[in-house]
Amino acid sequence: MSLAMIKYAAIGIAVLLIATECVLRWGAGLGDPPLARLDPSTEYELVPSATYRRWGNTIAINANGMRAPEHPALPANQDRHLLLIGDSVIYGGHFLDQSETISARLGELLGDDPRLAGCTLRVLPMAVSSWGLVNQAAFLKKHGPFGASAAGIVVSAHDLYDVPGATSDILPYRTEPSWTAIGDALQAVTERYLRSSHATADSQSPAVRAQLSLAALDQIADTLMDQNVRPILIYHPTTMERSGTIRAAQSRFLEWSEARGIPFLDLGMVQMAENDYRDAIHPTATGAQRIAQTIAPVIGKSLPRCLDF
Known part of the structure; x- marks a missing residue:
């Protein structure tokens, strides 16, 4: 191969790499993955005060490590804080824009509630992908309820058995940034392969994991009600x-709520369209809106009214 041919080949490869980088970064929305940091009590948390663009969506993490706008530690007298505790369903994943998440939609809907007229309402999503009840209880113990008046604890079947280290040590977030969109894409493919090939055997039995999860749910409820x-x-x-x-899991959670005297809302009673789910569990933008519409009138009654009528 002549020197000229090598030169043209190198130029062609460079152009191809630059074009691929541009397509992946500005077309697909790669190159800026949301980051987490390891934590001894919660296992991992979102890196605070950071904003990303992922798959064309905005992911903004506030100073408290929540995917939400900034908010004061405690509400003013005529303001209301509402906690929404959960995992990726509430976090919204990276295929939903910040404005499309359940917490954002819920804030919009409750903002129109006449009982809350005169207040500034803030919905605080205490939620991180793949967190179980043990993680959530630790975060709540560490940070407190931020002056919330009410809290929705959102659970699904897997939450009955999801405890730290039970199935995989692969985090759903990166702990280091990606310098290129190409590198980001390659790492995403590798992570997907590792997750799918990772052994699913757990060192703890389902009964033990369920016991740990329900104990953590008790801790969450106790922390909330104590405040x-x-x-x-x-x-x-x-x-x-x-x-x-x-x-079966739904029945266990229902039994727990009845034993604790805590209201229980089953979203399974709400009609959902096929396009309301992105996969087996995560809602699309329309699904998140439908869920928020179902939660709003129920949880809104738990918030103290703002003005006397």
Whole structure:
């Protein structure tokens, strides 16, 4: 091969790499993955005060490590804080824009509630992808309820058995940034392969994991009620459960709520369209809107009214 041919080949490869980088970064929305940091109590948390663009969507993390706008540690007298505790269903994943998440939609809907006229309402999503109840209880213990008056605890079937280190040590977030969109894409493919090939055997039995999860749920409820926060347990079913699969986990959570005297809202009673789910469990933008519309009138009653009528 002549020197000229090598030169042209090198130029062609460079142009191809630059074009691929541009397509992946500005077309697909790669190159700026949201980051997490390891934590001894919560296992991992979102890096605070950071904004990303992922798959064309905005992901903005506030100073408290929540995917939400900044908010004061405690509300003013005529303001209201509402906690929404959960995992990726509430976090919204990276295929939903910040404005499309359940918490954002819920804030919009409750902002139109006449009972809350005169208040500034803030919905605070205490939610990170793949967090279980043990992680959530640790975060709540560490940071407190931020002056919330009410809290929705959103659970699904897998939350009954999801405890730290139970199945995989692969985090759903990166701990280091990607310098190129190409490198980001390659790492994403590798991570997907590792997750799918990772052994699914757990060192703890389902009974032990369920016991740990329900104990953490007790801890969450106790922490909330000790600070006069009114909790409600919200069950979000998978598409398989909606198609008729036995709902053993739902029954366990219902039993727990009845034993604790905590209201229980089953989202399985709400009609969802096929395009309301992105996969077996995560809602699309329309699904998030429908869920928020269902939660709003129920949890809104738990918030103290702002003005006397």
